[in-house]
Amino acid sequence: MSPKEKKNSKEKGAPVENTFINREVSWLAFNLRVLLEAADPAVPLLERLKFLMIYQSNMEEFFRVRIGILIHREALEPEAKDRLSGMLPTAEIQECMRIVREQRVLMESIWKELQEELKNNKIDILDFKKISKVDELMSKKLFGDIKEMISPRIIGVNDPLPFFFNGESNIIAFLGKNETERLAVVPLDRIPAYLNFEIDGYQKIVLTANLVRHFLPMLLKKENILQSAIVEVTRNADVFLSDLQFDDDEDSRQKMSSLLSKRKREMPVRLQIHGKLTDQGKAFLMRKMRVPERFFFTQTMPFDLSFRSCISGPKNFKYEEHRPAREIGLKKGEYFRYIEDHDLLLSFPFQSMMPFVDLIYEAADDPEVLSIKITLYRMSASSKIAAALAYAADKGKDVLCLLELRARFDEQSNIDYSEMLEDAGCRVIYGLPEYKVHSKLCVITRQHNGNLSYITQVGTGNYNEVTGEQYTDLSLITSNKAAGEDAETAFSALLNGEIPPEVHTLWIAPLSFKSRVLSYMDQEIAKGPEGRVIMKVNSMNNVDIMEKLIECSQAGVQVELYIRGICCLRPGIPGKTDNIVIKSVVGRWLEHSRIYKFGEGEEARMFIGSGDLLNRNLERRVEAFIEVTTPDTREQIDVILDAFRNDFEKSRTMLSDGTYIREEPREGTSCQEVLYRYFSTKKVETEQAPEKTAARTARQTPVKKAASEAARTAKTPLSRVVSRLRKLIR
Numbered sequence: 134m135s136p137k138e139k140k141n142s143k144e145k146g147a148p149v150e151n152t153f154i155n156r157e158v159s160w161l162a163f164n165l166r167v168l169l170e171a172a173d174p175a176v177p178l179l180e181r182l183k184f185l186m187i188y189q190s191n192m193e194e195f196f197r198v199r200i201g202i203l204i205h206r207e208a209l210e211p212e213a214k215d216r217l218s219g220m221l222p223t224a225e226i227q228e229c230m231r232i233v234r235e236q237r238v239l240m241e242s243i244w245k246e247l248q249e250e251l252k253n254n255k256i257d258i259l260d261f262k263k264i265s266k267v268d269e270l271m272s273k274k275l276f277g278d279i280k281e282m283i284s285p286r287i288i289g290v291n292d293p294l295p296f297f298f299n300g301e302s303n304i305i306a307f308l309g310k311n312e313t314e315r316l317a318v319v320p321l322d323r324i325p326a327y328l329n330f331e332i333d334g335y336q337k338i339v340l341t342a343n344l345v346r347h348f349l350p351m352l353l354k355k356e357n358i359l360q361s362a363i364v365e366v367t368r369n370a371d372v373f374l375s376d377l378q379f380d381d382d383e384d385s386r387q388k389m390s391s392l393l394s395k396r397k398r399e400m401p402v403r404l405q406i407h408g409k410l411t412d413q414g415k416a417f418l419m420r421k422m423r424v425p426e427r428f429f430f431t432q433t434m435p436f437d438l439s440f441r442s443c444i445s446g447p448k449n450f451k452y453e454e455h456r457p458a459r460e461i462g463l464k465k466g467e468y469f470r471y472i473e474d475h476d477l478l479l480s481f482p483f484q485s486m487m488p489f490v491d492l493i494y495e496a497a498d499d500p501e502v503l504s505i506k507i508t509l510y511r512m513s514a515s516s517k518i519a520a521a522l523a524y525a526a527d528k529g530k531d532v533l534c535l536l537e538l539r540a541r542f543d544e545q546s547n548i549d550y551s552e553m554l555e556d557a558g559c560r561v562i563y564g565l566p567e568y569k570v571h572s573k574l575c576v577i578t579r580q581h582n583g584n585l586s587y588i589t590q591v592g593t594g595n596y597n598e599v600t601g602e603q604y605t606d607l608s609l610i611t612s613n614k615a616a617g618e619d620a621e622t623a624f625s626a627l628l629n630g631e632i633p634p635e636v637h638t639l640w641i642a643p644l645s646f647k648s649r650v651l652s653y654m655d656q657e658i659a660k661g662p663e664g665r666v667i668m669k670v671n672s673m674n675n676v677d678i679m680e681k682l683i684e685c686s687q688a689g690v691q692v693e694l695y696i697r698g699i700c701c702l703r704p705g706i707p708g709k710t711d712n713i714v715i716k717s718v719v720g721r722w723l724e725h726s727r728i729y730k731f732g733e734g735e736e737a738r739m740f741i742g743s744g745d746l747l748n749r750n751l752e753r754r755v756e757a758f759i760e761v762t763t764p765d766t767r768e769q770i771d772v773i774l775d776a777f778r779n780d781f782e783k784s785r786t787m788l789s790d791g792t793y794i795r796e797e798p799r800e801g802t803s804c805q806e807v808l809y810r811y812f813s814t815k816k817v818e819t820e821q822a823p824e825k826t827a828a829r830t831a832r833q834t835p836v837k838k839a840a841s842e843a844a845r846t847a848k849t850p851l852s853r854v855v856s857r858l859r860k861l862i863r
Contacts, residue, residue: 154218157199162792166719168243170184198370261343288316300365306359307358321341407433462818476612481605497528507535513599514599516550523553535624568632572743576620593743605724605726647677654690665692665693665737670728704788727742
């Protein structure tokens with residue numbers, strides 16, 4: 134346990150005035166847990182560096198989105214108090230900045246430790262303040278190689294600065310004799326972030342921003358450089374996407390493109406410099422860029438840590454390789470037959486997403502399949518799922534893809550995919566004007582002897598093969614007819630631009646998610662001390678849900694909450710939340726699955742789905758959930774929850790003051806390692822039916838097989854996949 138965590142542990146049981154925690158403060162506590170992974174000596178060296186990268190990336194998004202929202206709120210509703218903490222927008226920003234500055238001290242300390250550890254392993258990140266003659270000569274040669282790609286711009290001190298795009302580094306040099314007369318602005322966007330070479334067994338990493346700054350006199354030969362710094366701007370991303378109206382497909386894409394262009398030019402919400410400037414120099418930059426002092430930061434750690442990818446070293450520099458298990462006991466052509474009699478639960482990243490891709494191809498080749506409908510929120514750059522959908526459309530299936538254009542920071546990708554899927558023959562629709570469609574829902578409709586049947590898939594994470602290897606998620610596939618009918622009802626509503634109505638088997642937010650969760654908690658409250666509520670989500674800030682959890686605790690119900698990120702409820706408050714335990718796991722993979730369990734034993738009700746317990750998921754998004762009902766799938770859910778309950782390696786427990794501690798080690802291990810061992814070897818048990826398998830295989834011509842395989846294994850952009858498919862089919 135770190136000294137900070139030991140200090141926090143002494144404060145356990147301290148009196149707490151407010152049961153709730155401010156949302157932004159809670160998020161910053163989550164990002165601190167990410168940062169602490171970078172400080173953990175038990176984590177491999179390059180993985181620690183990766184956690185530091187994630188911390189930086191998370192913080193950039195926090196400023197772009199959350200601070201951006203608070204800035205707008207401060208300007209438009211300065212007297213509007215936060216419902217949870219009672220803080221005004223200005224006070225929220227002040228508290229966030231205090232915490233951010235406190236964390237930056239720890240971040241810089243961790244960076245220095247990692248630098249030293251890298252150096253001890255013969256990996257040297259060049260420090261131009263204390264550089265050897267040999268390294269200086271090599272660096273000078275490297276600078277010569279990139280010099281022609283650098284175009285400094287000299288401007289007067291009264292001229293406007295060039296526009297700095299979000300996240301792009303520039304060097305600003307103050308020029309003159311005794312005082313600043315002009316400025317040199319040196320863009321770095323055309324050169325690589327780092328260069329490297331090896332000498333005397335040492336890996337030498339040269340950060341090009343530092344390299345260019347060091348050799349500025351060679352770049353600005355006739356100028357007297359007074360001072361210089363590397364500068365990076367973070368811009369507000371809180372453009373008003375709710376203004377997007379879905380009048381028609383083309384109009385929606387054009388409006389989204391316009392909003393994305395606007396986002397690029399939004400006002401700065403953070404200004405960071407690397408290097409020493411005088412107070413006058415700092416004040417000059419803040420004035421020129423219209424950034425208040427509260428959003429101005431100086432750091433010694435590089436803005437870009439991508440050099441991690443070029444470092445080579447022994448195996449213990451990284452986590453032991455854990456590839457998703459591709460083999461689950463089913464082959465393409467066997468999924469329908471298995472799912473007709475069994476539910477199938479896939480657990481990512483311990484198992485591969487390819488079985489679901491195979492299912493789509495099987496649907497495309499099945500003459501009894503009429504349609505495939507799916508909601509798409511985020512997809513990988515070369516999506517195998519998109520290729521499978523394109524193949525199905527080319528095979529004559531009615532493929533309906535709902536693409537949510539407002540998936541933050543994936544908007545342009547979804548615009549591109551919407552065009553490509555349409556070109557492939559899919560029907561493409563978009564979300565609702567006031568509700569993001571965040572559900573992970575797919576339904577395959579078949580007709581046999583005049584009767585309709587369905588295969589329905591409900592997931593907790595996106596149809597994205599890349600994040601499917603990085604995030605822990607669940608995907609349940611079932612032939613339950615009621616679930617299929619509910620899914621069809623939901624898609625019919627979305628196709629008509631309507632909110633999906635309340636249905637019987639599935640929970641569909643916003644109309645039947647929150648109400649169902651509250652209802653099931655009421656049932657547990659009625660049981661008193663015999664009641665049990667277990668929920669695993671990413672975040673929670675909804676007051677109605679939290680107040681109901683307080684009721685649960687006061688009734689003696691034992692509540693276990695596994696919440697990776699934002700948690701605005703304080704546990705352990707006598708008379709209020711003393712029967713609530715809250716844990717967070719930050720580990721090798723990003724915890725992303727959502728599980729809701731009410732009760733114990735055979736009577737327990739279990740659900741999985743796409744939504745957290747945030748206001749947006751409960752009230753402003755379309756989410757989908759399904760009950761886990763079969764013995765095998767229920768057992769798997771219990772295995773997951775047991776693994777979290779017994780994790781004393783990676784889990785941290787929340788205290789009533791909102792801080793988190795890692796409990797003293799005891800028997801038990803990382804839940805992610807336990808679940809990898811469990812799911813990576815798990816296979817379904819199937820009844821052998823060779824005559825059926827042979828018959829199904831016989832129905833596929835060599836051309837069909839070639840087309841299917843070409844699309845399934847493609848790693849090229851979707852447009853090229855579709856083109857290849859069409860050539861094969863012809």
